[in-house]
Amino acid sequence: MLISASDLDLEATLDSGQVFGFQKITAGTFQGIIAGRSVEIAQIKDQLWVSCKKDIPERAVRQFFDLDRDLKPLYQLLEWEGPLEACQKFKGLRIIQQDPWEALAAFIISSNNNIKRIQKIWKSLSLHFSGSATLFPRPQKIAKGDELLLRRLGLGYRAPFLLKTAKNVSRYPARLDQIHKADYERARDLILRYSGVGPKVADCVLLFGFQKYEAFPVDTWITKVMRKLYFRGRKVSEDKTARFARKRWGPWAGYVQQYLFHTARTFKD
DNA sequence: TCCCAGGGATGAC
DNA sequence: GTCATCCATGGG
Numbered sequence: 407m408l409i410s411a412s413d414l415d416l417e418a419t420l421d422s423g424q425v426f427g428f429q430k431i432t433a434g435t436f437q438g439i440i441a442g443r444s445v446e447i448a449q450i451k452d453q454l455w456v457s458c459k460k461d462i463p464e465r466a467v468r469q470f471f472d473l474d475r476d477l478k479p480l481y482q483l484l485e486w487e488g489p490l491e492a493c494q495k496f497k498g499l500r501i502i503q504q505d506p507w508e509a510l511a512a513f514i515i516s517s518n519n520n521i522k523r524i525q526k527i528w529k530s531l532s533l534h535f536s537g538s539a540t541l542f543p544r545p546q547k548i549a550k551g552d553e554l555l556l557r558r559l560g561l562g563y564r565a566p567f568l569l570k571t572a573k574n575v576s577r578y579p580a581r582l583d584q585i586h587k588a589d590y591e592r593a594r595d596l597i598l599r600y601s602g603v604g605p606k607v608a609d610c611v612l613l614f615g616f617q618k619y620e621a622f623p624v625d626t627w628i629t630k631v632m633r634k635l636y637f638r639g640r641k642v643s644e645d646k647t648a649r650f651a652r653k654r655w656g657p658w659a660g661y662v663q664q665y666l667f668h669t670a671r672t673f674k675d
Numbered sequence: 676t677c678c679c680a681g682g683g684a685t686g687a688c
Numbered sequence: 689g690t691c692a693t694c695c696a697t698g699g700g
Binding site: 423516522523567603605606607624627644667 | 681684
């Protein structure tokens with residue numbers, strides 16, 4: 407299947423630490439799961455090539471890659487604001503609309519961790535519970551495991567957090583819908599109740615799993631790059647950094663964050 | 676050996 | 689409310 411996808415940078419989008427279940431098969435070709443179906447995907451100029459054994463609706467792919475969002479307002483920000491100039495290099499980077507549970511689990515795993523290990527843990531959980539390297543287990547499956555097993559699968563001290571949250575989500579699945587319907591502030595209060603979810607993880611989950619685009623996750627990279635670009639080298643707390651960004655960029659804060667993160671992380675000399 | 680990675684839970688004040 | 693400490697693991 408070919409899908410018109412102007413203004414998309416597939417590589418930057420899949421390789422910017424938002425989503426951990428996509429594997430690069432060959433240069434420019436990825437394998438992963440979209441809407442529950444295993445797909446191979448590649449970009450050919452302004453088109454996406456999608457291969458899937460089952461039928462996958464085009465709209466599911468468009469939604470996953472947020473393809474119907476007009477990024478012009480974001481690009482204007484990147485052009486007008488001097489500190490954001492370097493981010494223009496990644497025009498076409500889009501924020502993926504992930505499954506809420508998968509985003510929640512992924513970013514519980516992400517805390518005080520690095521992207522390579524997050525991918526490794528994602529894979530080991532998927533293989534163990536689902537028998538596939540990219541098909542992440544539903545909460546019910548993880549809830550049936552125990553802490554020791556999760557530790558062995560690489561989670562370390564995060565094992566009890568993920569276990570608790572998996573049990574919680576499988577017992578009260580409607581809470582995720584409730585978070586979906588809530589506005590950003592209310593959704594944040596709700597998501598913070600899960601074990602292993604603090605301010606930063608909460609914002610990641612809201613941004614990548616619940617389309618709350620005011621969310622501005624502040625990790626170590628963002629702390630550093632914001633200090634340099636906006637705070638004259640001063641140290642500013644994570645909480646104040648996030649509030650500054652939300653006030654400044656409003657509904658585009660999440661997108662700006664992802665561009666800053668990717669730019670900072672891939673910055674070479 | 677220490678420092679860092681998309682930090683959070685816990686307890687002290 | 690803010691702050692210090694501890695928590696697995698692997699790479700540099």
